Amino acid sequence: MKTDTPKTILLSEYTPPAYLVPSIDLEFRLDPHATRVTAVSRMERTADTPADAPLVLNGAGLKLVSVAIDGAPVGPDRWLQEEERLVIRKVPAAFELTVVTEIDPAGNTALEGLYLSNGIFCTQCEAEGFRKITYFPDRPDVMARYRTTIIGDPAVLPVMLSNGNPVADEIGEDGLRHITWEDPFPKPSYLFALVAGDLALCESPFTTMSGRDVSLRLYVEPRNADKCEHAMASLKKAMVWDEQAYGREYDLDIYMIVAVDDFNMGAMENKGLNVFNSKYILARPDTATDSDYGGIEAVVAHEYFHNWTGNRITCRDWFQLSLKEGLTVFREQQFVADHQSAAVSRIHDVRVLRAAQFPEDAGPTAHPVRPDSYIEISNFYTSTVYNKGAEVIRMLHTLIGPEAFARGMDLYFERHDGQAVTCEDFVRAHADANELDLGDFFRWYVQAGTPEVSVETRHDPESRSFELTFTQTLKPTPGQPVKKPMVIPVRTALIGADGAPLALRLANEAADAPEADQTERVLVLEDRVTRFTFADVAERPVPSLLRGFSAPVKLETRAEDADLAFLMGHDDDAFNRWEAAQTYAIRVIHRLIADAAAGRPLVLPADFRDAFARTIGDDSLDPALIAEALTLPGESYLAETMTRIDVEGITAARQFVRREIGRSLEGLLLEVFDRLAAEDAGKPYSFDPASVGRRSLANLCLAYLGAPGGTAGLERARRRFETADNMTDALGGLLVLADQEDALSQPAFDAFYARWKDEPLVVDKWFMVQATASRANALDHVLKLMEHPAFSMRNPNRVRSLIGAFAASNPRGFHEASGRGYDFLADQIITLDASNPQIAARLVGPFKRWRRYDDQRQALMRQALERIAARQGLSRDVYEMVSKSLA
Ligand code: TRP
Ligand code: ZN
Numbered sequence: 001m002k003t004d005t006p007k008t009i010l011l012s013e014y015t016p017p018a019y020l021v022p023s024i025d026l027e028f029r030l031d032p033h034a035t036r037v038t039a040v041s042r043m044e045r046t047a048d049t050p051a052d053a054p055l056v057l058n059g060a061g062l063k064l065v066s067v068a069i070d071g072a073p074v075g076p077d078r079w080l081q082e083e084e085r086l087v088i089r090k091v092p093a094a095f096e097l098t099v100v101t102e103i104d105p106a107g108n109t110a111l112e113g114l115y116l117s118n119g120i121f122c123t124q125c126e127a128e129g130f131r132k133i134t135y136f137p138d139r140p141d142v143m144a145r146y147r148t149t150i151i152g153d154p155a156v157l158p159v160m161l162s163n164g165n166p167v168a169d170e171i172g173e174d175g176l177r178h179i180t181w182e183d184p185f186p187k188p189s190y191l192f193a194l195v196a197g198d199l200a201l202c203e204s205p206f207t208t209m210s211g212r213d214v215s216l217r218l219y220v221e222p223r224n225a226d227k228c229e230h231a232m233a234s235l236k237k238a239m240v241w242d243e244q245a246y247g248r249e250y251d252l253d254i255y256m257i258v259a260v261d262d263f264n265m266g267a268m269e270n271k272g273l274n275v276f277n278s279k280y281i282l283a284r285p286d287t288a289t290d291s292d293y294g295g296i297e298a299v300v301a302h303e304y305f306h307n308w309t310g311n312r313i314t315c316r317d318w319f320q321l322s323l324k325e326g327l328t329v330f331r332e333q334q335f336v337a338d339h340q341s342a343a344v345s346r347i348h349d350v351r352v353l354r355a356a357q358f359p360e361d362a363g364p365t366a367h368p369v370r371p372d373s374y375i376e377i378s379n380f381y382t383s384t385v386y387n388k389g390a391e392v393i394r395m396l397h398t399l400i401g402p403e404a405f406a407r408g409m410d411l412y413f414e415r416h417d418g419q420a421v422t423c424e425d426f427v428r429a430h431a432d433a434n435e436l437d438l439g440d441f442f443r444w445y446v447q448a449g450t451p452e453v454s455v456e457t458r459h460d461p462e463s464r465s466f467e468l469t470f471t472q473t474l475k476p477t478p479g480q481p482v483k484k485p486m487v488i489p490v491r492t493a494l495i496g497a498d499g500a501p502l503a504l505r506l507a508n509e510a511a512d513a514p515e516a517d518q519t520e521r522v523l524v525l526e527d528r529v530t531r532f533t534f535a536d537v538a539e540r541p542v543p544s545l546l547r548g549f550s551a552p553v554k555l556e557t558r559a560e561d562a563d564l565a566f567l568m569g570h571d572d573d574a575f576n577r578w579e580a581a582q583t584y585a586i587r588v589i590h591r592l593i594a595d596a597a598a599g600r601p602l603v604l605p606a607d608f609r610d611a612f613a614r615t616i617g618d619d620s621l622d623p624a625l626i627a628e629a630l631t632l633p634g635e636s637y638l639a640e641t642m643t644r645i646d647v648e649g650i651t652a653a654r655q656f657v658r659r660e661i662g663r664s665l666e667g668l669l670l671e672v673f674d675r676l677a678a679e680d681a682g683k684p685y686s687f688d689p690a691s692v693g694r695r696s697l698a699n700l701c702l703a704y705l706g707a708p709g710g711t712a713g714l715e716r717a718r719r720r721f722e723t724a725d726n727m728t729d730a731l732g733g734l735l736v737l738a739d740q741e742d743a744l745s746q747p748a749f750d751a752f753y754a755r756w757k758d759e760p761l762v763v764d765k766w767f768m769v770q771a772t773a774s775r776a777n778a779l780d781h782v783l784k785l786m787e788h789p790a791f792s793m794r795n796p797n798r799v800r801s802l803i804g805a806f807a808a809s810n811p812r813g814f815h816e817a818s819g820r821g822y823d824f825l826a827d828q829i830i831t832l833d834a835s836n837p838q839i840a841a842r843l844v845g846p847f848k849r850w851r852r853y854d855d856q857r858q859a860l861m862r863q864a865l866e867r868i869a870a871r872q873g874l875s876r877d878v879y880e881m882v883s884k885s886l887a
Contacts, residue, residue: 006876011319011372017137018049018056019091022186023145026134028114030121030152030196032106035114036065038098039134041144045093055088055097058128059135061113065100067135086135099135108132109794109835117262118221120197121157122275126268127318127377130189140188140315141420149180150196157196159219163187163271165253183271185251188314188420193270195219195258202228206236208249214239219258220281227282230687231257231296238301241335246409248308257281257300261760264796264838265381267299269306276303279761279797285685287762289728290695293687297339302332308413316420318377322369322445323423325381326389330397333390340689343574344624350549350575353391355636357383357552361450362640363848364885366477370423370445375880378838384448391552392444396427398489398522398550399441400434407433440526441487448477451486453525454556459540465507466494466537468523468545470530472553478887488525491550491573494534494541499570502541507533520547520573542566547573557583565611569618574625581615581629584608585657586641589633592653593646602653604660613665616672616701623676624693627700632657635811645852647815651774658707666705670712673701677720685726699732706736714740721748731765738773745773753790760797763790767801771810778813779821782806793832796839803828807846814846815853819860822847826864829878830871837875844868844881862886 022042029036043055064081067074069091080087086099108115113132114123123129131138148162154177164183172178199219206214216235218228235257242248256273263277280299283292309331310324337345360366360383367380369389374380397405408430415429423445431438451474458467470490474483493501501519509516523532542563546555559567559580564587567580588608595602615621615629632654639645662669676698680691702720705713713736721733730752737748749770756762767790771782785791785802792798807814807825814821825843832840850861868874869882 006375006879008373008375009377011317011370014317014319016048017046017139017142018053019043019045019137019142021137021142021144023147024136025147025149026192027149028151028194030105030150030157032116033104035103035105035121037101037103037134039101039136041097041099041136043091043095043097045091051093052090055091056137057086057088057099057135058084058131058138059086059101060084060128060131061103062132062135063102064135065102066098067100068098070095071098084131101134103133110837111262111264111796112838114194115262117260120195120199120221120258120260122195122197122258122260123193123270124264124268124275125192125270126190127321127381128190130192133192136189138189139317140190141317143186143188143314143418143420145186146183146192147180148182148192148194149178150194151176151178152196153177157198159199159201160196161219161256161258161273162194163192163273183252185271185312186418187271187311191269191271191311191314193268193273193275195273195275198222199258200225202232204232204236206239206250206255208239209243210249212249212253214250214252215254217254217256218281219256220278221259221261224259224278224282227284227287230283230288230293231259231281231300234297234300235304237297237339238304238335241301241338242305242308242331245334245338246308246331248413250307251312255304257303261797262795264836267303269303269310271307271311274303276300277797279764282761285726286730287727287756287759289731289765290687290692292727292761294336294340294692298332298336301335302328305331305335312418313413313416314420316422318374318380319371320422321377321380322385322389322392323421323426325386326369326391327393327426329386329390330393333394341622341624341693343578344622344628344689344693346548346575347578347628349387349390351634351637352383353387353549353552354640355634357387358450358554358640359636359849360384361388361448361477362475364478364851364887365848365881366448368446368448372446376837376841376876378877379841379880388552395444395487395489395551396430396438396441398491399487399524400430400436404434404436405430440484443484443486447474447483447486448480449474449483451488451551451553452556453488453490453546453553454558455543455545456558457543459537461538461540464535464537466534466541468492468532468534468543470523470525470532472525472528478884485526485528488551488553490523490525490545491520491547492523493520493544493547493571493573494537495544495567495570495572496541497539499566501544501572502534502537505535507535509535522550544571544573544576546576546579548575549579559583561587561605561607565607568611568615568629578625578629581611582633584611586633586638589638589650589653589657590641592656593642593649596649596652597646602656604657604664609661609664612661613668616665616668622693623697624689627693627697630700636808639811639849639852643852644854645849647811647853647857651812655707655774658704662704662707662713663710666710666712669701669705673698673705673716676701677716695726695728695732699729699735702732702736706739709740714744718748727762727765731769734769738769739775757790760795764797764801767791767798768805771802771806774810774812778806778810779816779824782813783824793828793835796836799828799832799839799843804843807843815857817856819857819864822860822864826868829868833871833875833878837877840875841877841881844878844885848881848885850885 025040027038105114105116112129150160160179162181164181167182168180200222202218204216252272259276259278259281267276305328309327411433412429427438451472453472456469503517504521505516564580564584571577638650676694706717717733717736724730737745829840829843
């Protein structure tokens with residue numbers, strides 16, 4: 001905890017390390033409250049460093065036992081112990097440094113450094129957790145070879161793991177087990193890991209493309225040994241895919257994954273020893289939903305892909321975080337698209353981007369994909385760095401094409417293997433491999449904010465020409481008042497009246513130009529205004545723009561409702577069919593909000609309902625895509641589309657549309673639901689795209705049917721909840737019951753808890769469904785749940801399921817006009833900041849948009865933020881989020 005104003009770290013102040021560490025020997029004498037860590041490092045002054053430069057080591061919350069140089073104790077006269085540093089004067093050019101520290105894993109509630117989760121010792125070192133273990137230059141451009149000895153009681157800790165391979169294992173004279181691990185690959189301290197505890201092992205062999213045998217090992221708490229199969233299968237798929245798609249294979253003899261219940265994020269790619277939030281490993285059909293299965297496949301792959309994009313080639317400094325995260329998310333997205341429906345997976349990417357990244361880019365904590373300053377780096381594991389970062393890589397892929405991208409990646413791996421590099425290095429590899437100038441493209445890393453692109457069309461029947469004029473604007477963001485135009489790839493087709501895409505010949509191209517017969521082209525916007533004129537266009541076509549969401553921009557379309565309905569039915573780009581449905585739904589909801597505000601009666605437009613009905617009834621479509629197209633835009637994204645967020649208006653209009661669709665299309669929805677339910681009846685659960693699609697469409701039908709509260713829907717929801725053999729369908733039923741009055745919902749909640757109280761990940765769902773249920777007294781329910789014996793502030797998943805879910809996904813409850821929801825969240829942030837600052841800082845999220853609400857809510861949210869800001873001893877994490885929100 002810091003008391004004075006925390007310092008801002010600047011990219012412009014980066015300096016290379018003064019001392020490098022070729023190797024380190026670590027010894028951990030494990031004890032829950034007093035673990036003794038002995039670190040013996042080789043230290044070497046770099047050529048550019050003056051001889052009198054002190055050795056500066058990072059360290060936080062450490063009890064320093066002793067320091068020695070080349071075996072000789074160093075007294076306090078030669079070192080200065082500051083709050084987060086140890087500065088040693090008069091050190092030789094090359095020497096061996098021995099530091100002994102003592103730490104308290106059991107008392108570590110921040111879950112950073114070495115901590116205990118259900119009795120399992122585990123570490124989390126990214127970004128700056130290694131400094132909570134020992135004094136060390138804890139920065140990613142210092143890469144060392146690690147040798148780690150773990151000493152512990154084998155009866156209590158039968159499994160003791162660290163990075164690399166075991167090289168020695170014996171029972172010492174102390175009766176304890178001493179096991180030594182060695183990792184041959186130099187790595188930054190953030191990739192160090194240690195795990196020790198009573199764990200069950202699930203093992204499976206893998207042979208790499210070059211014929212090397214690798215042992216894949218999944219460690220879980222013994223009671224979870226029956227929930228590993230899917231994660232193991234996902235890991236193998238990821239390994240095969242990286243070999244085929246990028247020519248990258250695994251490089252150690254063992255690949256270990258450990259699942260723990262207490263974890264701040266999703267998972268961590270420590271070299272050879274990933275540590276995972278159990279949410280992203282454990283799955284059994286009756287405990288995990290399709291979305292959980294999908295999440296596991298994606299996250300297991302993500303961490304595996306980091307072995308090349310992150311570990312073999314790492315970041316020079318934390319400003320470059322997107323170098324590994326944006327690229328790895330992109331690789332993860334490609335992998336998922338290759339294994340599930342490509343269109344559905346792209347839709348998911350875009351949903352995440354719009355729900356989380358667009359608001360961030362438009363708010364007080366907007367920052368570039370490569371930030372240029374931070375107070376606490378943990379706050380920069382953001383949707384901008386991850387998801388927009390992935391979009392930037394995708395645009396590069398689109399602009400230069402897959403072959404050029406592959407050449408760029410090959411050069412990147414070849415040139416930088418074993419190095420700690422920057423985002424410039426990454427883009428330069430692509431430029432050099434293909435002899436391109438990507439200078440203007442680099443603005444995507446440097447300028448924050450979501451570009452807005454508007455488009456005007458003009459058809460001239462006489463000259464048979466069709467013009468598209470694009471105008472881009474980028475609003476100021478904090479610290480960036482003036483912006484340059486971005487390089488924006490707009491994947492484009494023109495759909496003719498018969499529903500077929502036209503050949504796209506630009507007016508200045510010859511009729512036999514090689515590109516002239518293509519029906520899809522990438523138009524590149526490089527200036528504020530860019531115009532394209534197409535030749536041979538006899539009739540006014542309907543443009544299909546930004547296909548596959550080819551750039552992370554807000555496209556303002558002037559298309560008419562009829563054009564959107566037409567695209568919903570005819571666009572040959574499945575993503576854009578979905579997009580047309582979304583745009584249409586947003587439009588309808590906006591009009592309903594305006595009608596409600598003006599006191600006009602609400603009516604669901606018949607054309608919209610009919611387009612909806614045609615999509616449901618279209619047998620030629622993949623059920624998964626139908627479900628996506630008919631899922632209404634979420635409240636968060638809807639809020640993002642309004643200048644002044646109308647909380648009640650959004651909720652009421654969205655509810656109205658759900659209810660009206662449920663009522664007016666009841667027959668059709670019942671028919672589809674009953675058909676899908678019958679098709680799946682009696683079949684064992686399978687996580688394949690077709691089955692997932694059927695379940696998701698069936699559950700969507702059920703959600704519409706349940707919305708008006710009619711008996712047909714509720715009966716089916718109850719039956720599904722009670723009889724389903726898989727969690728996806730059971731939850732589909734429960735979600736419908738959850739929105740009904742207490743007399744209907746409470747018995748379902750009670751039954752669910754009674755059945756699942758011993759499965760933490762299912763209990764998380766139980767909290768989440770209640771926290772997000774749209775009911776009049778939502779906050780009172782949440783307050784009651786805070787007192788439930790199963791609730792704990794110490795477990796991040798539990799905190800996210802109840803407090804996080806309520807604040808982010810229950811607008812009706814959180815934004816209650818009284819401001820009680822805001823007071824509640826502020827209280828929880830303050831409480832949590834004392835034990836887990838990273839999680840506390842994440843909870844500030846829902847407050848960040850406060851300036852976009854009505855005057856009364858603005859005042860109340862601001863008060864809540866100010867109350868937090870006024871606290872003494874705030875963590876850097878919460879201080880940064882709150883002060884930036886108020887600035
Ligand atoms: N590198 C991890 C990933 O994206 C992220 C991560 C895991 C993390 N745990 C963390 C980041 C704790 C900050 C703090 O795969
Ligand atoms: Zn990652």
